[in-house]
Amino acid sequence: MGMHKSVLLAFALCCGGAWAAGNAERGLEVAREMDARDKGFGDYRMAMAMTLRDKQGSLSVRQMQGAVYETAKDGDKSLIVFQAPNDIRGTAFLTFAHGNRPDDQWLYLPAIKRTKRIASDNRMGSFMGSEFAFEDMGSQELDKYNYRLLGEEKLGDIAAFKLERTPKAEGSGYSRQVVWVDAQRYIPLRIDYYDRKNEPLKTLLYGAYQQFKNKYWRAEKMEMQNQQNGKSTTIAYSGYQFQVGVTEDHFDPQRLEHAH
Known part of the structure; x- marks a missing residue:
């Protein structure tokens, strides 16, 4: 290979590496901004209606109550209690x-x-028959992923950033998320x-966002569509109440039979 081509190749490799590193840093910046804007909510409660659809269109509806507690040095704690159907x-x-x-x-x-503990190797199991996996039900903590900005598009x-994130945990059921x-x-x-x-x-898909306390955005609809089995699950959220005094004691794995 001639000197000219060698120089060009070295330049291309250098620029390619810098471009990739730059997009990783820009992706992390977007994720950090998402995280920063949602800090400080403290706690909240909400009602949830989960609708399961099979590929023939048959429906099954479940009613739940939820509570979330923001911790200082770790991820959020969340509790979901089913109210209906009776079974x-x-x-x-x-x-x-x-x-x-x-x-x-x-x-x-x-x-x-x-009460059974969900094993880490079963995190891709279906949450109560829905298209949400157990892995999907935790909060999207910043440090769970590596990030890369793919670009901007509508x-x-x-107008939206298109962000790729790759789970750091080896046991994740996903190779990546966009x-x-x-x-x-x-x-x-x-x-x-x-x-x-x-x-x-x-x-x-997230929809019908509402803002609370002039800061915190929450979707009133989330729909998970499964491309591989043709099923979908929609969760409708209502009655959001922020900073209502939910304490960390509310989230006790030894007392789930008394949860409300």
């Missing part, structure tokens, strides 16, 4: 989210009066999930 009433799901390791999760089943009429982030509000609009073979698996 699953009292079922409770507790998550302690973490940034640098898999979340801790427990599921209380009133039919057998037993999603509908909303997230569209509202470029003004820094909130997620859509997430495409890819399975361990890097094939498209699911798409999560």
Whole structure:
């Protein structure tokens, strides 16, 4: 190879590496801004209606109550308690989210009066028959992923950053996720999930955002569409109440049978 070509190749390799590093840093900046804008909410409660659709269009609806508690040095704690239908009433799901390791999760089943811990190798299991996996139900902590900015594009009429994030945990069920982030509000609009073979698996769509306390944005609708099995699950959120005095004691894996 001649000197001229060698110099050109070295320049291309150098610039390519710098471009990749730059996009990683820019992706992390977007993720940091998302995280920073949602800090300080303290706690909140909400009602949830989860609608399961099979590929024939048959529906099944479940009613739940949820609570979230923001911790100072770790991920959020969240609790979901099922209210209806009667056959699953009292079922409770507790998550302690973490940034640098898999979340801790427990599921209380009133039919057998037993709380079981969700094993880390079962995080891709279906959450209560829905298209949401256990892995999807924790908060999206900043340190869970490596980031890369893929570019900017419109999603509908909303200008968005297109962000790729790769789970750091080896046991994750996803090879990567592509997230569209509202470029003004820094909130997620859509997430495409890819399975361990890097094939498209699911798409999560966020809708009907509302702002609370003049700062915190929450979606009133989330729809998870599974490309591989044709099923979908929609969660409708209502009755958000922020800073209502939910304490950390509310999130006790030893007392899930009494959760409310």
